[in-house]
Amino acid sequence: MARTPIILVCGACVLILAPRSAAAAAPVLDGAALHWPWALPFVGILLSIATGPLLFPKIWHNHYGKIALAWSALTLVPLATLRGIPTAVAIFIHAVLTDYVSFIALLLALYVVAGGILVTGNLRATPWLNTVVLAIGTAMASFIGTTGAAMVLIRPLLRANAARLHNVHVIVFFIFLVANVGGALSPLGDPPLFIGFLHGVDFFWTLKHILYDTAFVAGLLLVAFFVLDVYFYRRDRRVQWIGEQKRPLELRVQGEINILLLAFVIVSILLSATWKSGITFDVYGTPLELQNVVRDGALVAIAIASLMLTPNEHREVNGFSWEPMLEVAQLFAAIFICAIPVLAMLRAGHRGMLGWLLDAVTQDNGAPHDVAYFWLTGLLSAFLDNAPTYLVFFELASGQASKLTSELASTLAAISMGAVYMGAFTYVGNAPNFMVYAIATERGVKMPSFFGYLVWSSAFLLPVFALLTIVRIAPQ
Numbered sequence: 001m002a003r004t005p006i007i008l009v010c011g012a013c014v015l016i017l018a019p020r021s022a023a024a025a026a027p028v029l030d031g032a033a034l035h036w037p038w039a040l041p042f043v044g045i046l047l048s049i050a051t052g053p054l055l056f057p058k059i060w061h062n063h064y065g066k067i068a069l070a071w072s073a074l075t076l077v078p079l080a081t082l083r084g085i086p087t088a089v090a091i092f093i094h095a096v097l098t099d100y101v102s103f104i105a106l107l108l109a110l111y112v113v114a115g116g117i118l119v120t121g122n123l124r125a126t127p128w129l130n131t132v133v134l135a136i137g138t139a140m141a142s143f144i145g146t147t148g149a150a151m152v153l154i155r156p157l158l159r160a161n162a163a164r165l166h167n168v169h170v171i172v173f174f175i176f177l178v179a180n181v182g183g184a185l186s187p188l189g190d191p192p193l194f195i196g197f198l199h200g201v202d203f204f205w206t207l208k209h210i211l212y213d214t215a216f217v218a219g220l221l222l223v224a225f226f227v228l229d230v231y232f233y234r235r236d237r238r239v240q241w242i243g244e245q246k247r248p249l250e251l252r253v254q255g256e257i258n259i260l261l262l263a264f265v266i267v268s269i270l271l272s273a274t275w276k277s278g279i280t281f282d283v284y285g286t287p288l289e290l291q292n293v294v295r296d297g298a299l300v301a302i303a304i305a306s307l308m309l310t311p312n313e314h315r316e317v318n319g320f321s322w323e324p325m326l327e328v329a330q331l332f333a334a335i336f337i338c339a340i341p342v343l344a345m346l347r348a349g350h351r352g353m354l355g356w357l358l359d360a361v362t363q364d365n366g367a368p369h370d371v372a373y374f375w376l377t378g379l380l381s382a383f384l385d386n387a388p389t390y391l392v393f394f395e396l397a398s399g400q401a402s403k404l405t406s407e408l409a410s411t412l413a414a415i416s417m418g419a420v421y422m423g424a425f426t427y428v429g430n431a432p433n434f435m436v437y438a439i440a441t442e443r444g445v446k447m448p449s450f451f452g453y454l455v456w457s458s459a460f461l462l463p464v465f466a467l468l469t470i471v472r473i474a475p476q
Helices: 008-019 020-024 036-055 059-082 085-115 128-158 168-179 181-187 191-198 203-235 257-274 292-308 310-319 325-347 354-360 370-381 384-397 409-424 431-442 448-473
Strands: 118-120 252-254 280-283 286-289
Touching: 008 181, 020 181, 036 325, 036 448, 059 085, 059 252, 059 325, 085 128, 085 257, 085 286, 085 325, 085 384, 085 431, 118 128, 118 310, 128 168, 128 181, 128 203, 128 431, 168 181, 168 431, 181 203, 181 409, 191 203, 191 257, 191 384, 191 409, 203 409, 203 448, 257 292, 280 292, 286 292, 310 354, 310 409, 325 384, 325 431, 354 370, 370 384, 370 409, 370 448, 384 409, 409 448
Parallel strands: none
Antiparallel strands: 118 252, 280 286
């Protein structure tokens, strides 16, 4: 039990002890009635993630779950006190069932299945090899998701670069490209696009409309990485034994059953989006559709099947452990909970304290301002979860898929690119970011702190996104 995410355990206790009348309470929080103090727990959890590993690493590693629980309590307890226990329970259940459970189920399936795929070989981390791996991962991300691509490739890349003295930049660019930018071309790639698909956006819409933008961003980042990797590669001290011959590559993939299970993950997601069962359960005011319950159950079953069907030695060689998954599960539970009031303020539009955002994304003639949509969606996605942020701006722009995919296509493209690309700005912008960070740290890579990573992302991503704005977004 000690290893179970304690936030959800405590939440379950609240649910059990709550009055039964809470079942009828609608999970509605009026963002117009909320003011800046409600955002403090969200700021607190982000600052804790940013400073904890840097300033008090031992305390953070041993107690990050308790710290996350404390910030969550500072959100839920005032809600229960000022809005009533039934309302607080309903809001908590809504956040957990509509967002967090599906998020963690997909993450769990991809983490476990990808952890069972063992890629071995005598990989020598040259700039060319690293660049090719990043390019392959970027292309894979739109087909098996950013989490799937990241989990398949991160361990082989870490092994290949283990002997390099300078390898942090490899993981940073891996997060930029494989864990974020590469997922921009299909609803399978990144959660925001899947949200759009569920709201009526055609499956191939993003592929048709932002393919060249994604190629532009990915191409610039790959060139920047290659130049940087060449610089660090030449600085590395390399020892060659006299008479030693170059070993053959002997690239081999084991755990093939997990490739089939990855296909099942994709099928489960597609079926949940296309199958309309017409059956809905009401859980404390939150409608839960049967197809979504079946999807999440299938994802958990796929994870269990992978554990049963994959030889243990494959995961041992991969250095597989549950710690990164547990850390992500607990910290993102706190992020989802603490973000509830902030997202409510955003949804309130002009009526809320963040109403200035609506003015910022609207031109004088009433038309949407695509550049503002791109940057505001992106910067908020870097600190909030990018899926609900995408949905907020989707609704702000019109909320009608038929209109957004036709006459407002450039606006939807700006929202989509902002949500996906700028998830790379921080460790919490997209779930794979933090998972890659946790795995790399566990394998001995001295990853930059939250703010250190922000320096990296600002140095390389801001110029690329500025060029994208000038060349592709502003002229539309």
